[in-house]
Amino acid sequence: MKRILLIAGIFLQYSTVFGQQHKQPTQKPNVIYIYADDLGYAEIGPYGQKKIKTPNLDRMAKEGMKFTDHYTGTPVCAPARAMLMTGKHGGHSYIRGNFELGGFPDSTERGQMPLKAGTMTVGRLMQQAGYKTALVGKWGLGMNATEGSPLNQGFDYYYGLLDQKQAHSFYPTHLWENEKWDTLGNTFINVHKPLDSLKATDQDFDYYKGKVYAPEKMTEKALAFIDKNKGNPFFLYLPYPLPHVSLQAPDADVQEYIGKFKEERPYYGQKGYAANKYPYATYAAMITFLDKQVGLIMQRLKVLGLDENTIIMFSSDNGTTFNGGVNAKFFNSVDGLRGLKMDVYEGGIREPFLARWPGKIKAGATTNLVSAQYDLLATMAELTGQKLENTDGISFLPTLRGKNNQQKKHAYLYFEYPEKGGQLAIRMGNWKGVRTNVKKDPQSPWQIFNLKTDRNETQDLAASQPELVKQFDEIVKKEHQDSHVKAWNFL
Numbered sequence: 001m002k003r004i005l006l007i008a009g010i011f012l013q014y015s016t017v018f019g020q021q022h023k024q025p026t027q028k029p030n031v032i033y034i035y036a037d038d039l040g041y042a043e044i045g046p047y048g049q050k051k052i053k054t055p056n057l058d059r060m061a062k063e064g065m066k067f068t069d070h071y072t073g074t075p076v077c078a079p080a081r082a083m084l085m086t087g088k089h090g091g092h093s094y095i096r097g098n099f100e101l102g103g104f105p106d107s108t109e110r111g112q113m114p115l116k117a118g119t120m121t122v123g124r125l126m127q128q129a130g131y132k133t134a135l136v137g138k139w140g141l142g143m144n145a146t147e148g149s150p151l152n153q154g155f156d157y158y159y160g161l162l163d164q165k166q167a168h169s170f171y172p173t174h175l176w177e178n179e180k181w182d183t184l185g186n187t188f189i190n191v192h193k194p195l196d197s198l199k200a201t202d203q204d205f206d207y208y209k210g211k212v213y214a215p216e217k218m219t220e221k222a223l224a225f226i227d228k229n230k231g232n233p234f235f236l237y238l239p240y241p242l243p244h245v246s247l248q249a250p251d252a253d254v255q256e257y258i259g260k261f262k263e264e265r266p267y268y269g270q271k272g273y274a275a276n277k278y279p280y281a282t283y284a285a286m287i288t289f290l291d292k293q294v295g296l297i298m299q300r301l302k303v304l305g306l307d308e309n310t311i312i313m314f315s316s317d318n319g320t321t322f323n324g325g326v327n328a329k330f331f332n333s334v335d336g337l338r339g340l341k342m343d344v345y346e347g348g349i350r351e352p353f354l355a356r357w358p359g360k361i362k363a364g365a366t367t368n369l370v371s372a373q374y375d376l377l378a379t380m381a382e383l384t385g386q387k388l389e390n391t392d393g394i395s396f397l398p399t400l401r402g403k404n405n406q407q408k409k410h411a412y413l414y415f416e417y418p419e420k421g422g423q424l425a426i427r428m429g430n431w432k433g434v435r436t437n438v439k440k441d442p443q444s445p446w447q448i449f450n451l452k453t454d455r456n457e458t459q460d461l462a463a464s465q466p467e468l469v470k471q472f473d474e475i476v477k478k479e480h481q482d483s484h485v486k487a488w489n490f491l
Helices: 002-021 055-063 077-086 122-128 202-206 214-228 251-255 279-303 373-383 466-479
Strands: 030-036 065-071 100-102 109-112 132-138 157-161 174-177 180-183 234-239 310-316 350-356 365-367 413-417 423-428 431-435 447-450
Touching: 030 279, 030 373, 055 279, 055 310, 055 350, 077 122, 077 373, 122 132, 122 234, 122 373, 132 214, 157 214, 174 214, 214 234, 214 279, 251 279, 279 310, 310 373, 413 466, 423 466, 431 466, 447 466
Parallel strands: 030 234, 030 310, 065 365, 132 157, 132 234
Antiparallel strands: 065 350, 100 109, 157 174, 174 180, 310 350, 413 423, 423 431, 431 447
16 A cells, blocks of 8 residues: 555655646736826826816725826827837937828828837837737827838738827817728818807717727727637737817717716817817717727627736826816816926826736725836846836836836936927936926026925925936936937937
């Protein structure tokens, strides 16, 4: 009997070792990066929003991590997306402003300046690691059949809006799918046609409505990509055009908010973009609609058994807009921070950022790590075990995993923005330096704020901080490289 037990024990020992040697490696984690458009710092529940419902993002924060001091690369669409994708800040980025090509009608659609061929993007990095990659949403970095096409920039599949001007309408005549025009059945809407406030009827407002809501199609294609790639690691970049104006949302979603805002008055298009009878209700509905899409994505992951092996991240390209019928003050969109979209003050560049990875990211965690969207490339490189050179980013993966003692930190974050007069900003610890109107005044003085005691940038301390002024000047000299676009060289 003892002999039998001994033999059995030896067999068990060897079989265990054998099993360990031949154990299948855990599948690489899937990554989904959801990018909102013009969503302010405090327009979702986790950051204090009271008037707009975002239950799925609330859940994402409760089950994941909230970053309090996370920044976009620059406060406007195309360059923010370029910096997110390429890991470069505003002094090094190939694209630094909205360089528009073509016009608004379908016949003149040409998009924005394309990324140059061979650019290292997050998509290309993930392809190198064996991931299937997809872009679904708003691109803004090159049209089909150009070097900037998503298919030439690291994505195996794409669907959505290539030209940001087309994104001004949520009921476009078409979207693009892998270089091909996908007709949606909507008629062309001139969303920049204002209404006469003295004559406008309900029928006039209905002109700005369509049949097929572009974000719905985007979610449909995103879910199909997830379904198709459930058996292999995938990276899904999901830059929804919501809640960028025009103010347009399905009637059923708007109805949820009609009557809830006593201050609401019709918007007739006097500040650009589509007129809307219920601008506050529609804006709230657009953000809640975006939240619903996040819920649909998380639900599909759960059904497919991918939930615990998928990292979901959520952020926005810049602060709340100032036009098109949006009232940032009414919704407390940036929680008192100074500035909005197109400003390098905190309200234009500090963004919401949530990350969820069940079992890996501690539920309900909050971090004040000073980080930027151009850190994503470095983070994905560390996640996939790749060496990365020539990036301005630092991986925040240690923070996500709760290994704060291993987290490297930025000595400073650098922001350079050539539009709205030419602006500079530097965040160094709790200190923030800002220069504005630099094109007109090359000697424009630094404004210096202590964000620890003055997060809303109300008190300029430059007169008492001459050493910081010197340090900031030296940082600009170090970080600025001239651009290939003359208009972007304002220093």
